[in-house]
Amino acid sequence: MKKNLIASGLAGLVLGIVLMLFLSPAGFNESAEKGNAIKSSDLIEENVKADEVPNNFSIAKAVEVSKDAVVSVVNYQGGDMWEGAEPQPAGSGSGVIYKKEDGEAFIVTNHHVVEGANQIEVTLTNEQNLKAELLGSDPIIDLAVLKVDSSEIDKVISIGDSENLKEGQRAIAIGNPLGFLNGTVTAGVISSSDRIMPIDIDQDGSEDLQSEVLQTDASINPGNSGGALINIRGELIGINSSKIAQDSVEGIGFAIPVDVAMPIMESLEKNGEVQRPYLGIISVSLTDIPSQYHQSTLKLPEKVENGVVIREVEPTSPAAQAGLQSYDVITELDGKTVKDVGTLRSYLFTNKKVGDTMDVTFYRDGKEQTAAVKLTDENY
Structure with a gap:
């Protein structure tokens, strides 16, 4: 009996030592190198290959390398000079x-x-x-x-890539919410990498265009606007905007993708404005026209349910020179479906440049036609 107890104790001791070696960091790593196990130090916070992000990167590290650039x-x-008011x-x-x-x-x-x-x-x-x-x-x-x-500035943010973002990747917002909570950090994930949102530029209650934005669950509040949305490397992937956010919804924030922002930033820096291609029409979405006019006035086939109705063509504009007329209904641009005024403007502003030629498909008197429009600057 005593020998059995000794043998049992020795066996338990040996088993314990084996388990300790295996479960210790050294033993675990050695086992991982021999097999397919993942080392704990290899776990990274982004859905990318391990060799793309250093193992020591974390939210804290990302913030550390970028916060001074925000x-x-x-x-x-x-203010009034004559009254001495500042x-x-x-x-x-x-x-x-x-x-x-x-x-x-x-x-x-x-x-x-x-x-x-x-x-x-x-x-x-x-x-x-x-x-x-x-x-x-x-x-x-x-x-x-x-x-x-720049004499007081040491840090410039690194520019990242927003085109290849995936849902679930880390997103970290840095800004100054409420105007006085400087250097506030909120973290979450990319909820959608290519969300299309309606934009009301003049705040008149109607959609002016549609904009491609990044959606994140990282909190973005008033005061965060203009701040940085960064990835786990501390690189800029978006410019936060609370203007796009819906006040009635929590856990949804939006940012302008850095790949969209950079050409705009370069143009503003060099020219003070963004030169956009000019079509020269005043238009309204077909869905805003009462249905009884679709066939009686516009003479559209029943299959045409979306598009943009030209209300007026500006004289000498690219549209006028291409032969477009009032009551023409635009349904495609370069073969891409035009759903409404927002999609027309979005395509024009983000896909075309001054000097480009754009194929416009439209209906006139019930017949589908196409015109090639040479786009110019609005001040042409």
């Missing part, structure tokens, strides 16, 4: 330092953050205040570019 932006309005803060948001050269630094923010400002001030993470110059602003994509002296 600044606070204050919009000052009013401009007062009228709103605030965030911005991202994306470029530094020749003693100047360039900051991207949202158009609505700086709209109407007669003075703009930027606050760095070290609480240094800098006066900013507005180089250009674009209400359509809701972006603006500022310029400041």
